[in-house]
Amino acid sequence: MSVELAVAAAMFAGVIAYALFGGADFGTGFYDLTAGGTRRGAELRTQVDHSIGPVWEANHVWLIYVMVMWWTGFPQAFAAAMNTLILPMLFALLGIVLRGGAFAFRKYAATLTQARLFGAIFATSSLITPFFLGAAVGAIVSGRVPIEGRGEVWGSWLHSTSILGGLLAVGTSSFLAGTFLVADATRAGHHDLGVALRMRTIGVGIATGSVALLGLVPLRLDAPTLWDGLLGRALPMVMLSALAGVATLALLWTRRYRLARITAVLAVFGVVVGWGLAQYPWMLVDQIRVVDAAGAPATLRALLVAVAIAAVIVGPALGYLYTLTQSPTWTDSY
Amino acid sequence: MFVPSVESMLAFAAPQIGGSQALTSLALGLANEPAGLLPAREQMALSLGWHIVLACFGVAFPTMILVMHWRGVRRQDRVALVLARRWAKVSAVLFAIGAVSGTVLSFEMGLLWPGLMGTFGDVLGLPFAFEGLSFFVEAIFLGIYLYGWDRMPPRLHMLMLIPMAVAGVVGTFCVLAVNAWMNAPTGFDIVDGEVVNVQPWVAFLNDQVWLQFAHMWVAAFMVAGFAIASVYAVGILRGRNDRHHRLGFTVPFAFASVGAVAQPFIGHFLGLRVAATQPAKLAAFELALETESPSPLRLGGILIDGKVRFNIDIPGLGSLIARNSLTAPVQGLDTIPADQRPPVNITHIAFQSMVAIGTILMLAVLIYWIARWRGHDLLEPQTRFHRWFLRGAVLAAPLAIAALELGWIATEVGRQPWIVYGIMRTTEAAGENSGLWWLYGTTVVVYTALSWGAISILRSMARRWRAGEEDLPSPYGPEPVEHAPELARDEC
Numbered sequence A: 001m002s003v004e005l006a007v008a009a010a011m012f013a014g015v016i017a018y019a020l021f022g023g024a025d026f027g028t029g030f031y032d033l034t035a036g037g038t039r040r041g042a043e044l045r046t047q048v049d050h051s052i053g054p055v056w057e058a059n060h061v062w063l064i065y066v067m068v069m070w071w072t073g074f075p076q077a078f079a080a081a082m083n084t085l086i087l088p089m090l091f092a093l094l095g096i097v098l099r100g101g102a103f104a105f106r107k108y109a110a111t112l113t114q115a116r117l118f119g120a121i122f123a124t125s126s127l128i129t130p131f132f133l134g135a136a137v138g139a140i141v142s143g144r145v146p147i148e149g150r151g152e153v154w155g156s157w158l159h160s161t162s163i164l165g166g167l168l169a170v171g172t173s174s175f176l177a178g179t180f181l182v183a184d185a186t187r188a189g190h191h192d193l194g195v196a197l198r199m200r201t202i203g204v205g206i207a208t209g210s211v212a213l214l215g216l217v218p219l220r221l222d223a224p225t226l227w228d229g230l231l232g233r234a235l236p237m238v239m240l241s242a243l244a245g246v247a248t249l250a251l252l253w254t255r256r257y258r259l260a261r262i263t264a265v266l267a268v269f270g271v272v273v274g275w276g277l278a279q280y281p282w283m284l285v286d287q288i289r290v291v292d293a294a295g296a297p298a299t300l301r302a303l304l305v306a307v308a309i310a311a312v313i314v315g316p317a318l319g320y321l322y323t324l325t326q327s328p329t330w331t332d333s334y
Numbered sequence B: 001m002f003v004p005s006v007e008s009m010l011a012f013a014a015p016q017i018g019g020s021q022a023l024t025s026l027a028l029g030l031a032n033e034p035a036g037l038l039p040a041r042e043q044m045a046l047s048l049g050w051h052i053v054l055a056c057f058g059v060a061f062p063t064m065i066l067v068m069h070w071r072g073v074r075r076q077d078r079v080a081l082v083l084a085r086r087w088a089k090v091s092a093v094l095f096a097i098g099a100v101s102g103t104v105l106s107f108e109m110g111l112l113w114p115g116l117m118g119t120f121g122d123v124l125g126l127p128f129a130f131e132g133l134s135f136f137v138e139a140i141f142l143g144i145y146l147y148g149w150d151r152m153p154p155r156l157h158m159l160m161l162i163p164m165a166v167a168g169v170v171g172t173f174c175v176l177a178v179n180a181w182m183n184a185p186t187g188f189d190i191v192d193g194e195v196v197n198v199q200p201w202v203a204f205l206n207d208q209v210w211l212q213f214a215h216m217w218v219a220a221f222m223v224a225g226f227a228i229a230s231v232y233a234v235g236i237l238r239g240r241n242d243r244h245h246r247l248g249f250t251v252p253f254a255f256a257s258v259g260a261v262a263q264p265f266i267g268h269f270l271g272l273r274v275a276a277t278q279p280a281k282l283a284a285f286e287l288a289l290e291t292e293s294p295s296p297l298r299l300g301g302i303l304i305d306g307k308v309r310f311n312i313d314i315p316g317l318g319s320l321i322a323r324n325s326l327t328a329p330v331q332g333l334d335t336i337p338a339d340q341r342p343p344v345n346i347t348h349i350a351f352q353s354m355v356a357i358g359t360i361l362m363l364a365v366l367i368y369w370i371a372r373w374r375g376h377d378l379l380e381p382q383t384r385f386h387r388w389f390l391r392g393a394v395l396a397a398p399l400a401i402a403a404l405e406l407g408w409i410a411t412e413v414g415r416q417p418w419i420v421y422g423i424m425r426t427t428e429a430a431g432e433n434s435g436l437w438w439l440y441g442t443t444v445v446v447y448t449a450l451s452w453g454a455i456s457i458l459r460s461m462a463r464r465w466r467a468g469e470e471d472l473p474s475p476y477g478p479e480p481v482e483h484a485p486e487l488a489r490d491e492c
């Protein structure tokens, strides 16, 4: 593998991780938002606090990782994307800021009124961020981000592919979050909560699947390059994703939550990897290829060193964190 | 290889534009600025100025909690353990908004300065990559530490603070490496307007970073230390002079004291570097219009119509402090072309105010510790000046934060008109976004709301702690009823 490709792969690994971990994190906002009044929703909201509390900051760093890899490894493409996509990026950013702040504040809010205010901000902004990040992806895959000059500030992301991207991001995040919340709640002995969440997660899954299917129609006209890739190189991944999605629904229905988590992850993994394969070899579709976008070779090699060090240091630490949070002492004791 | 040295600096500082006339045109507003420049600057200054205060807590707080927690575990000290546990909760709130405001910055580097990131992204990216690594470590162990209370073996749990503290140091070094590189760019060549021969490690570990890092790291301990100590000083002033408050005051105050004594020395050496690498900045710091040998130390003063007013000059001291020499002059602004001079007044006033605050804080902590060493502990209520000391300790927190902000203003404004000193002008880095004022307005609103949220939450935590609610139950409790007691444990 050439060094450019290796850096692009390392960066894309971060995208996958963010879509999975960040997605499962953001997706909890959907259930928080729809949990109902203060009394009825209390149990679910407490579960959300408990499930993502220890991990949300770590999950969030994947985004930073991707940004840094992008501007260091492919500076011109990064500057071009930021220049054209300034609005969706800023909206996503607004969501990140409000969400993080409101989540931390809600946990220690003194009164119920305050908790409701912060909770509403947390839940809404959890949906805003994935939507706009998905919309930004839609702009890139439909070839609307030029490498020279500036694309349309509004038009680049107000079109069918971006809307599809946004909805898919929200849908897959919520689906992932749902399967994890069901499993967490059931393991902690909150069976009623588990049952309620289970039905909603199945609903989200069906809705997301339908959006993905229906979205294929405009995609063919609006993003032909991606379309070709999806039906070509990426086809196995698309199939994997569809199969895993259906399997998750079946497993949720039959209450095999542990397995459902794995298939849900596979479903989202399939979507994201499928997109990556379909887009390859473009960095910005129809505009610039990965190899041509790469920055100085010395920097690319240094970046790979940094990634290797990160893998050695961060990998085990992350593993430790997730093992702890999934261990009986941490989940059962509340 | 192109290494911007004193010679190259002087090369473009060569033409002599003398007289006071040129010095009157020192305003920032040069013609042909891109529409995005002014709002981008304001935006950057606001978001960095806000983030940096929280970053100080991210860097210094884990170490202080570690000392407190260690004391609690080693000596079976209940008071210390309670303090450590409360501080951990406070840090959860501060770190959360520190992390999101930091994310804002990483977006802004690309959104506001496409010219900088597009051209030099691969030169200055490596430190950011390592910074990301340290954020990862910090966020992971923060999660473990916060939720690990009562769920992990106590000693192991306490050890989780160590990676956090280390990550704070590494993270500071990395961002400072970027800033130091902007002040003294190296690690690349420019051939025919193209950036070539990029050496990312040279750019990362540049000569400037070590002192800037040391200065910032110490500043972080001063800001966090004085801020935490001031909370307990207020408590003692209100009559709660118990062991809890004294311990809560002494540990952060001790950290801040070490910092306050070290800081002027580090700052002095940093100043010597400025003389060598950025003569225009030093001239603005010292308000030196002309080269004088030996240079005076100019206290106060403001440039009005090309003349320095309201100043006190101490002959010779300027050379001694800024150049470590009896005769070496501070290079005057008249040797620098008018379009390469920073806004003099802001730079000078910000710099001198920082130095003034640093000097005052150093003297103040020295007085306290010397008095204590001689058996006169101003924390004891019966001592003379007890209340004055506490009032001063409360004031030290805003002063340290002011010094931090002023130092950054001096550094950043003093580097103008360059974003990469001597290489790229800030005008070339900004984009064409006239709509950025909307962004700025939104940021002001959002950051005001975040500040309000954080302050009101922290105050309500303090209030509830005083009322004896150690566990701060979730506002959704006691619902669901059957889980109420366990719920409280979760909050620990």
Ligand code: HDD
Residues within 6 Å of the ligand: B183, B211, B212, B213, B215, B216, B218, B219, B220, B222, B223, B263, B264, B265, B266, B267, B268, B270, B271, B272, B274, B281, B354, B355, B356, B357, B358, B359, B361, B400, B401, B403, B404, B405, B406, B407, B408, B409, B410, B411, B414
């Ligand atoms: C608590 C904060 C604090 C305090 C008490 C001081 N400083 Fe400072 N100073 C900073 C916080 C700071 C800073 C915010 O951290 C800066 C901005 C950039 C940097 O690296 O550090 C800075 C920059 C800075 C610079 C400019 C470096 C450059 O532009 O490259 C100099 C020369 C000094 N300082 C010197 C001093 C002296 C002589 C001080 C004491 C008497 C002093 N500082 C106290």
Ligand code: HEM
Residues within 6 Å of the ligand: B041, B042, B044, B045, B048, B049, B050, B052, B113, B175, B176, B178, B179, B404, B405, B406, B408, B409, B412, B413, B415, B416, B418, B419, B426
């Ligand atoms: C490592 C940290 C920092 C980096 C990488 C950084 C970077 C930048 C950049 C890219 C700009 C815009 C270009 C320019 O005007 O030169 C800027 C401007 C500015 N920054 Fe910093 N900065 C840092 C820390 C800070 C902090 C903590 C403050 C807090 C007060 C600050 C205050 C300012 C101000 C006031 C400006 C506007 C200067 C002017 O345009 O006159 N900076 N900085």
Ligand code: HEM
Residues within 6 Å of the ligand: A057, A060, A061, A064, B051, B052, B054, B055, B056, B057, B058, B059, B094, B095, B096, B097, B098, B099, B100, B101, B102, B103, B104, B105, B106, B109, B135, B136, B138, B139, B168, B171, B172, B175, B176, B216
């Ligand atoms: C002197 C300057 C700076 C220092 C000392 C500093 C330090 C820190 C620290 C310690 C954190 C972790 C805070 C926490 O978890 O509470 C943090 C967060 C962050 N900082 Fe800064 N920072 C500085 C300037 C900058 C600049 C200029 C940028 C970006 C260009 C930046 C980007 C970030 C990001 C992205 C985060 C969030 C990381 C996370 O999610 O944990 N910082 N910063």
